[in-house]
Amino acid sequence: MASYLADTNILLRLADTPSPQNPIAAHAVAGLVEQRHEVFITAQNIIEFWSVATRPRDSNGFGWTCERTRAEVHGVLEKFPLLQEAPEIFLQWVRLVETIPVTGKRVHDARLVAVLKTHGVDHLLTFNSGDFALFTDISIVDPRRLAATPESFRG
Numbered sequence: 001m002a003s004y005l006a007d008t009n010i011l012l013r014l015a016d017t018p019s020p021q022n023p024i025a026a027h028a029v030a031g032l033v034e035q036r037h038e039v040f041i042t043a044q045n046i047i048e049f050w051s052v053a054t055r056p057r058d059s060n061g062f063g064w065t066c067e068r069t070r071a072e073v074h075g076v077l078e079k080f081p082l083l084q085e086a087p088e089i090f091l092q093w094v095r096l097v098e099t100i101p102v103t104g105k106r107v108h109d110a111r112l113v114a115v116l117k118t119h120g121v122d123h124l125l126t127f128n129s130g131d132f133a134l135f136t137d138i139s140i141v142d143p144r145r146l147a148a149t150p151e152s153f154r155g
Contacts, residue, residue, distance in 0.1 A: 003038040005116045006080065007126035008048040010143065011041065015053070015072050016062065021127060021143075028125065028143030039125065041080040042115045044108070046073055088118045100134050113138055 006029070013025040032039050053069040055061025064072070092114035096102060102110045113135045116124055123139040124132060132140050 001036045001038065002122045003040065003120075004032060004123045004125045004141065005040050005042065005083070005112065005119075005121045006045065007112065007124060007128065008045045008052070009127045010125055011045055011049050011076055011080075012052055012062075013127065015049075015076075024143050025127075028146040031146055032125075039080055040083050040119070040121060041076065042083045042112065043085055044111055044115065046076065048108075049073060049076065083115055083119050083121075086118060089114050092118050096135070102134060106131065106134060110135070 010025050010029065013019050013021040014029065016022055029039055050069055050073065052060075053062045053064045053072060054066060055063070057063040089111070093111050096110045096114055097107055100110075109131050112124065113132065115121075116138060123141045125141050125143060126132065127143060129140045129142050132138065
């Protein structure tokens, strides 16, 4: 079966039940797991999740308390296997940002790609496929595509 790294936007949509993207993210993740694919997260996801969850609503955040955010993070950690940090991730990241080259906010996306490559994960599951357009050698999967075509769950 295939392996997937969830982008932080997937985790945020799963936690944000009023979001119109919530059922799409939930269906995509449930379908992948049902088909016995692995869906992983990384420490960076948790850091980014905390940042958005605790940021005020008027600054494009959820405006949650630290207590609520902590509870949500623990739920995420119970549901998804966490890929371990490794020195190779940094080395892979340096190669990516120097060779592509990567600038600005995309350097954070490059780190997710470095985690994916270091751990040999097959796909990146994200609502923001355009953010990863620089990285032409990875498989990007939009959960809307999985929701629209159940046969896509086969990997």
